[in-house]
Amino acid sequence: MPYTNDDGRQVPSGSPAAGNRFARTDRLEPVRPGQMPARRTGGAHMASNDHQAPTSQAPAGQTPASATTQMPGRTPLPQQRGTAPANTAYMPRSAYSAASQDTYAGPARTTVMGARGTDNRGGTDPQLVPPVDLYSAHRGDNDDEAPRNHRALKIGLGVAAGLLVAGYIGGIVAFSNLYYPGTSIAGVDVSLTDAGTAAERIESTVADYSLTVSGLGFECAYTPEAGTFAVDAQQEATTVLSANEAIIWPVKLISSLTGGGQSNDETASNLTATYDKEALEAAVGAAVDEFNADRPGTFDAAGAYDEEEGKFTVARARASQKLSRDAVIAAAEDAISHAQATAELDDSMYEELAGGATDEQLQAACDAANEIIGVNVDLTMGGKTVATLDGKTMTQWITFDEDLNPTLQKDGLSKWIRQLAEAQLDTVGTERRYTRPDGKEVDVSGGEYGWISNEAELAELIQAAVKNKQTGEIEIPTKQEAAQYNGAGGRDWGAYVDIDISEQHVRYYSADDELLWESGCITGNPNENNDTPTGIYSINNLERDVQLTGKRDPETGEPEYISYVDYWMSFIGGAVGLHDADWQASSSFSDPTAYTWTGSHGCVNLPPAKAAELFDLLSIGDCVIVHY
Secondary structure (H helix, E strand, O other): OOEEOOOOOEEOOOOHHHOOOOOOOOOOOOOOOOOOOOEOOOOOOEOOOOOEEEOOOOOOOOOOOOOOOOOOOOOOOOEOOOOOOOOOOOOOHHHHHHHHHOOOOOOOEOEOOOEEEEOOOOOEEEEEEOOEEHHHHHHHHHHHHHHHHHHHHHHHHHHHHHHHHHHHHHHHHHHOOOOOOOOEEOOEEOOOOOHHHHHHHHHHHHOOOOEEEEEOOEEEEEOOOOOOOEEOHHHHHHHHHHOOOHHHHHHHHHHHHHOOOOOHHHHHHHOOEEOOHHHHHHHHHHHHHHHHOOOOOOOOHHHHEEOOOOEEOHHHHHOOOOEOHHHHHHHHHHHHHOOOOEEEOOHHHEOOOOOOOOHHHHHHHHHHHHHHOOOEEEEEEOOEEEEEEOHHHHHHHEEEOOOOOEEEOHHHHHHHHHHHHHHHHOOOOOOEEEEOOOOOEEEEOOEOOOOEEOHHHHHHHHHHHHHHOOEEEEEOOEEEOOOOOOOOOOOOOOOEEEEEOOOOEEEEEOOOOOEEEEEEOEOEOHHHOOOOOOEEEEOOEEEEEEEEEOOEOOOOOOEOOEEEEEEEEEEEOOOEEEEEOOOOOHHHHHOOOOHHHHOEOOOEEEOHHHHHHHHHHOOOOOEEEEEO
16 A cells, blocks of 8 residues: 655555555654764764764665665664665654664664665755764774773772782881780780880889799799889880881781780790899798698609509609709799799609609509509408408509519518508407496406417418409408407407406306306405406316416425315416315405405415306306406
8 A cells, every 4th residue: 555755755565665564654854954963083973972873875766675664763673784774764853863872782783864865766865864883883982981991990909009008007107116916014914005104004013013833733922022023114115015026017916816926925035023032932942842741752652543543543643743842943933033923833843753754654654553453352350341452452562663663562561461460450468448237347458368360371362362353352360269359449259257356356247248157256465466467368278176386486496385176267378267265264255355465376266166156157268357
């Protein structure tokens, strides 16, 4: 279907002049002379910075092959770069203005009609605008932008470098006059202060100065007397500040903040203080002496055995090590001379142990000793435990030679057994206390009754137990036994005859303290040195119709006496015993003082009838206790 063109001519539908099917019949606004944007020589860039594309016109008198009638406000489709369009459509002013402001986004070109071109009649239309190459215009903008970006980057880098240099120089100035964070002088924090302020702080602190020496379980506090301690604070503050090394302040600052550098107190090692040396040595030395008082300072079994662990340990051995008095005093002097508030002791402050043996050597010695003390047995007597043979006990018998080799000393074992026998096992002759059934408390010692251990056999049993690492019980072998065992000082008899010299009375009790018999008696005459011996004995003989013969007179060779008795009950050898005495008056047996003037030669005289009764009650081994 034909339509009317802008110049009034009919254009058939489908003809080249008709353009595409989207073209509108709106009249194009011609570009007037003088409205054409200026061009840059060789740049193909419009003065308004609108993008252009090179124009392509058909020969005179021909209609463009592919003219496009553009809708108002639309931009024609771009053509491939380097290819002239077959025909050029007219563009309304509004469309031209919009196209000139579009941004180039691809390789294709956008063609805008210029002020002059050919019409379909082959003539020249002064109202047509030559096409503008927008691609070429955009490329020109990018070429100008790159240098500007490079210049901005260079300027930014220059500014940053300038700031870094200024900051570095500022840091040098600052840390030439200020201490790094964490700096202390003589225990005084002087972080980020100048030398003058630091000196003031030091002087203020020194007025209250005190020194604490500690470590290895030792602690001693020392406060100088007023006026005996002083430091040159200003000189020290200046000295420490001069060592700041401000030229490398970034490294030093980071180190001080992270704690990875040298201790700032070490920097103050040149601080010099004046003090009373004699007073310091006296105070610290006294504290060391007190600390060492309970430490043997030697490596031995007793010192190396740990009761809680039940074995020999290096830690326990080290606990017996003494501190070196001179070393501790030297550490204190070094600290106070630099106005340091503390002095820490380390292992070098100990006196040598075992010739300076290492911990490895001491551990080897402990391990060998632990192999010896594997035994754990109870020693029993009379069915009751009297001692325990364990590692703690055996430490008394272990010694270490110069090479730290442990040895079980037989002499030490024998000595221990002897001590055990004296203190607990052997009761013969020892003092015992008991309460008689009638309430009288009796203390008596001496005599021949009680326990006697066999020490030699016991030593052999113990050595065998140690060798075999035995556990359980060992019954103590004995040479003599009593009725029961109740430890040292305890009652170890059963049934007994109680002879009370002060009362001149004899009683016989059963093992459970029941009174079975009693009678008056007459004991030895003390005025003629014939006292009846006191102590605890036992009936060793029961005999009828016996002749008693006294000691022989040295001058005559005749016995002092010869007596015949019906009932003989001896308890001290064959010389002293209980017997009937029909030659004594009956009244004398009820007189508590009769023994002082009519007493015997040491025996215990009884009325004949009472002697007969007692003879029938007694047994060999029954206990006899003679006391006042």
